[in-house]
Amino acid sequence: MNSESGSLTCMVFSYVIGGAIGALGAAMLIILGNWTGGQALFAAVVLAGVLGTFFAVFLCGKSSGPVRVGTAGSTAQPAAPARPETPAATASPAAAPQSVAPAPAPAAEPAPAAPVADPVAPAPVSAGEGTRPAGLDAPREGGADDLKRIKGVGPKLERLLHSMGYYHFDQIAGWSAHEIAWVDENLQGFKGRVSRDNWVDQARLLAAGGDTDFSRRVDGGDVY
Structure with missing residues (x-):
């Protein structure tokens, strides 16, 4: 006997039992409850x-049980083994920042050599008080006068006056008060010497062909 015929027999048996109990109940209703035959039959x-139905479910019901993988007649396919997850690609480490060598500082240009100072630098034009006297680019024909014959004018101061354009007695003799003030202010290292030693009066006398006590000493070689 296969499983299907066994289940059918169990179900028939369950309903037979149910019918028997129903008939017994109907008889009890007619006898004890004074029910009519139709009422009792419907209740039965x-x-x-x-x-x-109750007996069929609880007496004949069979669990099919767990399905074995690989048994004959079983349609369940074995679960495919879980594939291991592909490991994430190893992230390449961030490239370390290349250390950039600082650009070499430009070589300092050598400081220009200081010009060799002339023993007497030309006097700069000052914006101070007074008016600058007119000067010459070079001495007149015959050469410059010996300005050292003026008391207070030594060799260095003579070179300074030449650099300012003054070579002759008559130039100094013609200086006005404003011009004297300008020269006094711009004689670098000798400021005030024109007024203090009275150059203009000495120059007037020397320009006219005269002599002074100091000029005679210079001419005699007693001073320089």
């Missing part, structure tokens, strides 16, 4: 159906 059918 309902009771037989309910009990038969």
Whole structure:
């Protein structure tokens, strides 16, 4: 006997039992409850159906049990083994920042050699008080006068006056008060010497061909 015929027999048996109980119940209702035959028959059918279904479910029901993988007739396919997850690609480490060597500082240009100072630098034009006297680019024909014959004018101061354009007695003799003030202010290292030693009066006398006590000493070689 296969499983299907066994299940059918169990179900028939369950409803037979249910019908028997239903019939017994109907008889009890007619005898004890004074029910009519139709009422009792209807109750018996309902009771037989309910009990038969109950017995069929709880007596004949069989669990199919766990399905074995690989058994004959089984349609369940074995679960495919889980594939290991592909490991994430190893992230390449961030490239270390290349250390950039600082650009070499430009070589300092050598400081220009200081010009060799002339023993007497030309006097700069000052914006101070007074008016600058007119000068010459070079001495007149015959050469410059010996300005050292003026008391207070030594060799260095003579070179300074030449650099300012003054070579002759008559130039100094013609200086006005404003011009004297300008020269006094711009004689670098000798400021005030024109007024203090009275150059203009000496120059007037020397320009006219005269002599002074100091000029005679210079001419005699007693001073320089």
